Amino acid sequence: MNLLLALLVAGSAVLGVIVGGRSALAKQWRASLVAYRLHLPAALTPEDTARWLGMLAACTHGPKWSLVPESPLVLEIEADHRGIRHYLLFSERRTGQVLSSIRAGLPGARLEAAPNYLRRPFNATVGAEATATSRSRPLATERTDALSSALLASLQPLSKGEVIRWQVTFTSAGTPAPIHAAAPRPQDQWWSSYLLEGEAPPDAEAVRAARIKQKDQLMQVTIRLGVQTSSRPRALSLLNRTWSTLHNTNAAGVRIVRRFLASQDVAGRLKHRSLPLTAWPLLLSTAELSGFVGFVGAEHLPGIATGAARQLPPPMRMHRRSVTLGLSNYPGMTDRPITLGAEDRLRHLAIVAPTGAGKSWLLARMILSDIDAGHGVFVIDPKGDLISDVLARVGDKDADRLVVVDAARREQPMGLNVLGHARDEAGRELLVDNVLSVFTSIWSGFWGPRSDAVMRSGLNLLVNARGMDDSRLTLVDFVPMLTQPGFRQRLTKQPTVPPTVRDYWQRHDQLSDGDQMATIRPVLQKVEAFTSRSAIRLMLGQSKGIDLSAVFRERKVVLISLSEGTLGRETASLLGSLLVSLLWQTTLARVTVSAEKRAPFFAFIDEAPNLMRLPLPLSEIFSQARGLGLGITTALQFLTQAPDTIRAALLGTVRSQLTMAVEHEDAVILAKRFSPLTVDDLKGLARFEAAARLCVDGVTQTPATLTTLPLDEPTRDPDELATASRERYGVPRADVEGAIAARSTPPTASFGRYTAGATT
Template structure:
């Protein structure tokens, strides 16, 4: 026998006598409901449930909206009509799993159009901190190529709230679908909704602002099924039971003959109604396909209260009119569905906190119709991107031991980019007007080369580049610095272009050719074959004598008969002897006419103390070959304001010629022993005046491990042959914002990735780069230059003083030559010769 049912547990009693167990449960519930404390218990339970729900909702909102950021989108030059669909289809991927949505909630996004008088029209996205950084930025860059984004971590309200700055009127409302969610709004209307919104908010007074805010959250599952139900299934089982109950009650209240209810799936008998019904059904079926977003549209206008606005009443009327204009724009979306305006309590708080409760379900095309970038140009005050941002190819290196840094990639990754030292031997062409960041790029490269102990020679015709470098060089580099400063009272080092002790006869021919060619190109307007002949013969004659010749000897050779007789007496070359024999047969007037164009230029050149000390003071006190081979830092500061344009060009060209002589001497070294070095020319077109064609010079320099950095402002500064040579042989190119004419030609190097428009709309300190990687051209990318480190006060003076006190970097060979070799200038010549009538060399400068 089994035990009585009363002795078993509740589960056993329910299984043995289910009727009795249910009866006991019903009795217990009835007793609890009729007890005196039942109402208190029910109230407390309901209050606890509501409080828990409210607390949970607040915690979820706080977690979802914490660390929110605001992304400003700069519209690219061209916007595709379906780009917004790609964006919202991409972002649907941030939908969380069902269990996580139930526990933590689903983050939503905010797409905002804001117009103010001060900042113009701006399009921004509000992104909660729960969404990983960079996800939305990359989606924007993918959907709208060329769009720029600026992320602000403050996530401030789009409009100032009332009382935040002054008395304000804040008005607006919400837009909700007027019919059931299954019916779509219009997505193919003509025109541009964004243009209409910005135009409606145009012509704002100072302090006024308008905003349209679209909050969107991806949804799925039952929320989508409930929103996209048709009339046949709308309400489900519970809805059907409730509808049947209501019909029965109405039949009892209003008795009459029974009417046969039509079938649920019957269509209207009227033809027009049937067509509308079928059209709506097809549109709802189309909307039901694909992903969906739950959305809420808010609009608001903020107007300051002032006497000019007519007080609070006048400001409220203006704000109401502006707000109605914004809401009216959405009337263009009316189709099977439409938007209806609703009031919203605490509108300023709702817009500032960007809360999204229950919204309207839209498909991706519908949301893209509301939230997109304008497709038309010329919108007033709209923030537009300059050039598209292109990420560097994976093979572009990052800064390291064997690279030269350039800057940071102008994309969301912001990774540093560089060019390999071996690829830099193919030379770097830097182009851009003043103030765009060329000097910053050059200075960073110079400091990096100094850290890597690579030799360099820098020629700066403005002076700011050398000053920036000197004020940032570490103190330990002072013993490696050779400084030519036209504004310094300290004597500069001497680099004599006629000092050929190291290079021999081959160096003599190159030195003379370079000197004559430099003078010829700089003074081409007043230079002819006779002047060219006189200068070439004179230099060759001087260099054939024992000792070291200088340019200061040239006027004496041409004007002093006694000095000329001593120099030419033992000239071994019969051609030169014939030249001087013919020269002696000229009358004084004929001789003055021949040498006048040359002497007036030499005197203007040599009368400047800095020039004479740096170029014609005797044997060279510094060898550029040692600078290139031993990691020296030669800085030539030649400001045109101090020397004059022609003298600055002439001195810089002679330094370039001397550098080229030192580089060609490397041909005697094994290729593996040639240290990498650089020649950096700011305003390079002023100094490329050598006898060697530029294309040959660039090709030979690559094998000699000399990298040239050629920077200037525009292509019109270059003669056609020089332009073609640099275009073909300087294969690494950094292009800052350029003129439309230059962009038309330079776009051949960057198309199809970057267009002419991109090259003309680069921002300051932004550049387009096309580099060699392993000898092969990589695709172009955009970068931003890195700011220079802060200057050290007094460092420039300290390094300049150390360079001057250290003998200006004299090499042992130069010191030996200075103390042992006699000069070609005969210091014992009669003083009267120095007083020879200077008028013999002051002929018409145009006479050749």
């Protein structure tokens, strides 16, 4: 009796040591947990899920003598009135292995760190924990997809305040001994650990069943379900709704049943993510377990989002002295900036992003970075919001470099003469080609040979002649030149006008009044409709205006708001295109500056397809711009809306490309260049997420994914700097109107090189 009592005491002591050791190690494991939200790819199969679980079985395979299985993982599905979310919890030291398994086993899936999830309270009103009636017989793996879909479907709908948590904890069960057809020998007593009390010893059919179960890796598993509501009857109803789906996997000789545990005990285990201290309640193969993790069929169910873009690591090399596009969103590397160096930016950057994706914030941060670095900057913003974001955050040290042009402001307007910056005959001819190509492109459906001849000859006359006050002529003078014969004839008589231009207008003047009007009417109507707008007239009608050559030399910052909402889309597009032609004309003039003295200058052109209308192919412009020290960042909403030539240049000649979430048609085009990202990946990018193919040291890298950074809080009123810029560079409206009239009004006395009283 004493011996028996001693044995019982000794056994209890050993069991206590084992349980105590397991409890202590389980506590350490819980303290080491990190949480990630798992975004599932679309159209996963049970085979995909089982393959991934097999990889996790391999990385959690530990020694048999370990007190606690090697770092279990926890898959939790949490559902509330907002939807269904998957979370994966594991020991922090396992991060590398788990991430590798995701990349290899679940292509297209992505992990997003969720540190707050571990601190989120969950106090289940009712709970249940699962076990099986047999550990050796396989569940119906042919119905795992039905189980997964039914499980997810049962989690919705929910009312506000109701939460369901499905918790699956699993780890490798190790490698079992071989299965023998004969009765097991004493040294092969693995059956004893698999049999429940009352199970019969294995017969031939049982051996076959066990071999089927053992075909895939085996996992030790705990499955718990908890419901948190304010009403216990409602909680029981929701629990039964989900628990009943488990019957999908019942098979001959094996069923999933509830353990005989009090509901509150299960609720506590759910909350604390308790590990079994003695035996695990379930032994499942990876094929069986694949139905319980709720991956399959998610894309067809309400309340769960699938199809998020996979994450790709950043390039190995990045330049420190560069502009930051964002931070890598690749798990384990989220603190690494994604950057683009100044030299590589001269090979240009194209950004594709629909409205609302976060494009404006990205552009604003890049512009502010360039301003802070002391670079010269030229920005054309069709709407004006981008300019306001930049002005609200510019530092005091850069305020004096700002030239802020708002096309809609009529008081103290700032001028940009698109015809006034050519310095020689070749430059004037190129300028005419540039401006003519803008009008031809805008009105291509209503433009014929006669209109082309009138426009070309008129522009050639304006760039080669001077106004009656000896000032340079502007595009605003085009209409008076057409409609006032006396003014036109005074211009053609100037010795600087080429003979071919003079001959054209002399022939025109020999026509009858009716024929003259028939010739010029198509062009006159279009140009007059454009230049008669007071905002356009006051900006483009200034003979001098802002000297972009000085802007390049002095590294100033030109911020132009086209105010599309005020001027109208077509007018803003025409104005923007003319300003881009002026930028290009000024860039070409840098050829006279030695290469070592050409400081990098960066242009940002939003809605680029509507504004980049130049006579040269865009690919040639990008190529020439690099050699002249101009780096161009173009942005557009939709590739499919861009002309084929522009699309080809943006995807072919521009060496760096960045895309945010795009529509299907654009995703099909971009997927060819952003592989291994797929069409679904490019469509599934979240707001403020992007995929980028960047040029580093002249070599285009493999794509990377990133999260763009938010703008800093505003530090000033944007109108403050805009007003200061107008006061510095603007001209009173009355003076502008007076100068426009003076250029076409014949002088009353001898003036300069021309004599008063010249007749028609």
